[in-house]
Amino acid sequence: MMESQNNRVYRLLLVEDDEAFCAVAASALRRRGFDVRVAASGDVARRMASDFIPEYAVLDLRLGEDSGLSLLPTILEHAPDCHVVVxxxxxxxxxxxxxxxxxxxxxxTKPASIDELLDALYHHDPDPDREAASEPISVRRATWEHVQRVLREAGGNVSEAARRLGMHRRTVQRILNKRPPAH
Structure with missing residues (x-):
């Protein structure tokens, strides 16, 4: 339960463009004692962050053409103590x-339950007892992650990332549009 001993209700900004997930998550978080505000885009989230001043935030990484990562500095500028989960x-x-x-x-990573989400919001210290992955990641997964990193370094510009990778732009787009390989 998120209510503290003084029955304080905490403000949570939920930034998610999947309407169905957002509705379910917002409802479950409200039942757990949060004052939830919802934003389906980066622009709306940026405006809300300055007016609402959240204590907790959940950011979807992909918001259409925007990135949840680009919202982090804005949210933390307005609410420096905000606990943000991507x-x-x-x-x-x-x-x-x-x-x-x-x-x-x-x-x-999705799918995540509300309990997993709450655990991530509350417990952000590393767990030294957590076991490392037993299998190395696949070449497909490593490739996908490398393309993601180069794209981020290219400021989200697919053409520039393709040039840096020595790949055709459409090939890079195909890789980016696929779900990441599991391992």
């Missing part, structure tokens, strides 16, 4: 590292 269906090591560097307290 939530994505397109996880990669590079984006997880970038999210943490930008100030997120945690990074979760």
């Amino acid at each position: 939530l994505t269906g397109y996880a990669s090591i590079a984006t997880a590292v970038e999210a943490i560097k930008l100030g997120a307290v945690n990074y979760l």
Whole structure:
């Protein structure tokens, strides 16, 4: 339960463009004691961050053409103590590292339950007892993560990322439009 001993209700900004997931998550978080505000785009989230001043935030990594990572500095500028979790269906090591560097307290892959989301919001210290992955990632997964990293370094410009990778732009787009390989 998110209510503290003084029955305080915490403000949470949920930035998600998947309407169905957003409705379910917002409802479940409200039942757990949060004052939830929802934004389906980066522009709306930026405006809300300055007016609402969230104590917690959940950011979808992919918001149409925008990135949840680009919202992190704005949210933390208005709410420096905000606990931000980045939530994505397109996880990669590079984006997880970038999210943490930008100030997120945690990074979760979809599908994630509300309990997993709450755990990520509350417990952001590393778990030294957590076991490392037993299998190395596949070449397909490593390729996908490398393309993601180069795209981020190219400022999201697919043509520039393709040039840096020595690949055709359409090939890079095909890789980016696919779900990441599991391992």
